[in-house]
Amino acid sequence: MRILIIGGGGFVGQKLAHALAARGSLREQPVAHLALADIVEPDTVEAGFSVTTHILDIAERGQVDAIIAGDWDVIYHLAAVVSAQAEADFVAGMRTNFFGTFNILEACRTRIGTPVLVYASSVASFSTDVPQPIQDWTATTPQTSYGTQKAIGELLLNDYSRRGFIDGRGVRLPTVVVRPGKPNAAASSFFSSIIREPLQGEPAMCPVDVEQEVWLASPRVTVENLVRVAEVDGDAIGPMRNFSLPGMTTTVKAMLAALEAVAGENVVGLVDHERNPTIEKIVQGWSSQLVTDKADELGLIRDESFERIIEEFIANDMKPVET
Amino acid sequence: MRILIIGGGGFVGQKLAHALAARGSLREQPVAHLALADIVEPDTVEAGFSVTTHILDIAERGQVDAIIAGDWDVIYHLAAVVSAQAEADFVAGMRTNFFGTFNILEACRTRIGTPVLVYASSVASFSTDVPQPIQDWTATTPQTSYGTQKAIGELLLNDYSRRGFIDGRGVRLPTVVVRPGKPNAAASSFFSSIIREPLQGEPAMCPVDVEQEVWLASPRVTVENLVRVAEVDGDAIGPMRNFSLPGMTTTVKAMLAALEAVAGENVVGLVDHERNPTIEKIVQGWSSQLVTDKADELGLIRDESFERIIEEFIANDMKPVET
Numbered sequence: 001m002r003i004l005i006i007g008g009g010g011f012v013g014q015k016l017a018h019a020l021a022a023r024g025s026l027r028e029q030p031v032a033h034l035a036l037a038d039i040v041e042p043d044t045v046e047a048g049f050s051v052t053t054h055i056l057d058i059a060e061r062g063q064v065d066a067i068i069a070g071d072w073d074v075i076y077h078l079a080a081v082v083s084a085q086a087e088a089d090f091v092a093g094m095r096t097n098f099f100g101t102f103n104i105l106e107a108c109r110t111r112i113g114t115p116v117l118v119y120a121s122s123v124a125s126f127s128t129d130v131p132q133p134i135q136d137w138t139a140t141t142p143q144t145s146y147g148t149q150k151a152i153g154e155l156l157l158n159d160y161s162r163r164g165f166i167d168g169r170g171v172r173l174p175t176v177v178v179r180p181g182k183p184n185a186a187a188s189s190f191f192s193s194i195i196r197e198p199l200q201g202e203p204a205m206c207p208v209d210v211e212q213e214v215w216l217a218s219p220r221v222t223v224e225n226l227v228r229v230a231e232v233d234g235d236a237i238g239p240m241r242n243f244s245l246p247g248m249t250t251t252v253k254a255m256l257a258a259l260e261a262v263a264g265e266n267v268v269g270l271v272d273h274e275r276n277p278t279i280e281k282i283v284q285g286w287s288s289q290l291v292t293d294k295a296d297e298l299g300l301i302r303d304e305s306f307e308r309i310i311e312e313f314i315a316n317d318m319k320p321v322e323t
Numbered sequence: 324m325r326i327l328i329i330g331g332g333g334f335v336g337q338k339l340a341h342a343l344a345a346r347g348s349l350r351e352q353p354v355a356h357l358a359l360a361d362i363v364e365p366d367t368v369e370a371g372f373s374v375t376t377h378i379l380d381i382a383e384r385g386q387v388d389a390i391i392a393g394d395w396d397v398i399y400h401l402a403a404v405v406s407a408q409a410e411a412d413f414v415a416g417m418r419t420n421f422f423g424t425f426n427i428l429e430a431c432r433t434r435i436g437t438p439v440l441v442y443a444s445s446v447a448s449f450s451t452d453v454p455q456p457i458q459d460w461t462a463t464t465p466q467t468s469y470g471t472q473k474a475i476g477e478l479l480l481n482d483y484s485r486r487g488f489i490d491g492r493g494v495r496l497p498t499v500v501v502r503p504g505k506p507n508a509a510a511s512s513f514f515s516s517i518i519r520e521p522l523q524g525e526p527a528m529c530p531v532d533v534e535q536e537v538w539l540a541s542p543r544v545t546v547e548n549l550v551r552v553a554e555v556d557g558d559a560i561g562p563m564r565n566f567s568l569p570g571m572t573t574t575v576k577a578m579l580a581a582l583e584a585v586a587g588e589n590v591v592g593l594v595d596h597e598r599n600p601t602i603e604k605i606v607q608g609w610s611s612q613l614v615t616d617k618a619d620e621l622g623l624i625r626d627e628s629f630e631r632i633i634e635e636f637i638a639n640d641m642k643p644v645e646t
Contacts, residue, residue: 156475
């Protein structure tokens with residue numbers, strides 16, 4: 001079993017690499033090799049199999065062809081220019097998200113073999129302009145360029161699968177909360193910041209109304225589902241190869257209440273509120289109510305409570321508070 | 324008013340050009356110039372304004388940039404590699420339908436001005452794997468490469484409109500019946516052949532079960548709607564710039580009954596039946612039940628009966644029967 005993670009230097013990619021290292025197998029075969037590729041060289045992971053790291057710009061077809069030529073059984077495509085960045089820089093988003101995804105699929109089409117390809121799409125492919133809750137068969141009517149580019153990747157993935165060029169599985173990730181590390185250029189970044197920074201003794205800014213709803217999943221559940229998605233039998237998915245991963249619907253207010261319940265009033269007091277219309281407009285355009293029939297049918301899992309998500313962050317991802 | 328029709332040599336493009344010639348105006352302005360561009364040089368039309376014809380391969384970015392640089396107020400994008408051809412030759416379909424549409428949008432983005440862009444998508448973007456009837460907000464889950472490529476064009480059109488690069492309107496055409504002329508490589512071609520050929524005294528072959536349903540519109544209604552779609556106010560369309568054109572749901576059996584009612588038993592007797600699994604599979608994957616709320620709201624029109632469609636073909640498009 002040879003596995004390639006494109007976007008393997010990112011937060012989800014690194015978590016997935018660690019999960020694969022801990023398991024040692026995928027699709028009932030021992031992992032022989034794991035390659036992590038990203039726009040900057042990814043950190044490696046300790047594992048009982050060989051791990052290599054690679055610099056890869058997916059917008060460069062030659063680089064993509066070179067790495068995809070490896071005899072991969074499973075390829076994860078997690079690489080993206082994130083939402084606020086793709087909105088601010090249209091060309092950068094098209095380059096990586098549109099052409100990059102096309103390059104990966106074309107490289108798979110023109111090589112020998114039919115790899116399992118797990119593609120990370122996003123709840124941002126959906127909008128609030130269509131009847132809620134979102135079903136697996138609701139139109140992707142994204143109101144961001146990021147969501148548009150992700151939805152185009154879904155369509156390509158489906159057709160390349162139908163034609164037998166790949167065994168594709170496109171999954172729409174909820175907003176992943178709590179992310180460790182630093183804020184990034186995703187419009188959703190604050191959903192993690194308002195939990196992570198206060199727990200680490202730092203101030204955070206909430207740019208939206210506290211009644212704002214969000215569809216989210218923990219890093220643990222997201223990574224576990226990415227593993228399961230690679231393991232399910234392709235025929236069990238059926239002809240529609242894109243579906244939503246399970247998530248939970250909550251509000252900023254409920255998230256902050258959970259933070260207070262877990263960590264106390266002083267911690268939640270580190271969150272300030274100042275609305276940012278740019279962020280607010282993007283986030284309001286995302287659906288927060290989704291039905292995940294296909295994922296449920298395939299045995300994917302969901303979080304139980306936001307308190308538990310916070311506790312998992314504290315246990316696994318929190319950097320020591322500087323005192 | 325300067326108008327460019329890309330795909331202006333095709334059947335719908337030529338009908339549209341004649342309709343514009345007859346009207347002499349669009350969006351309440353007299354037409355000053357009409358350009359017809361296609362992969363082979365289009366026939367010109369007689370009009371009270373200047374008409375030019377151009378050879379254009381939309382997959383060639385330089386050619387697209389050169390023609391789009393003209394100061395067009397309204398651009399129609401009707402060019403495509405059709406369904407059965409895009410299914411048989413994946414690269415040809417991707418080249419014209421995917422990159423060609425991208426090239427047109429990019430040329431619009433990087434020029435001065437915001438043209439009205441009318442994009443011909445297709446009912447083939449929808450499948451029968453989702454709840455019927457199809458709504459404007461039902462997912463495009465195409466089960467052909469042609470439908471995939473059309474659906475990708477829709478997503479791009481929407482984002483380029485949202486960003487103000489174009490004033491886009493993407494309309495999903497029903498199968499257009501009765502087409503004059505010769506059969507083409509569209510999987511839907513036989514829907515016209517089984518009416519056109521017998522009326523012209525020639526045999527025709529029906530490759531599907533007579534109970535097969537189809538979502539269709541006449542050439543007259545399709546062209547009138549393409550004119551109206553260009554004329555509606557962009558703001559009236561709202562943030563979802565793609566919607567289905569009105570059509571009628573009928574069966575092959577009902578079409579043949581209408582043919583018999585209009586032209587008699589001897590004419591309908593020229594239709595033979597031999598099922599073709601390739602054509603059948605493609606056609607069965609298309610939805611025939613659509614709700615067209617957005618189009619109805621915008622004042623688009625629909626056919627009254629299939630008998631009238633046949634009578635219009637006889638009056639306007641039938642070549643003289645050779646005796």
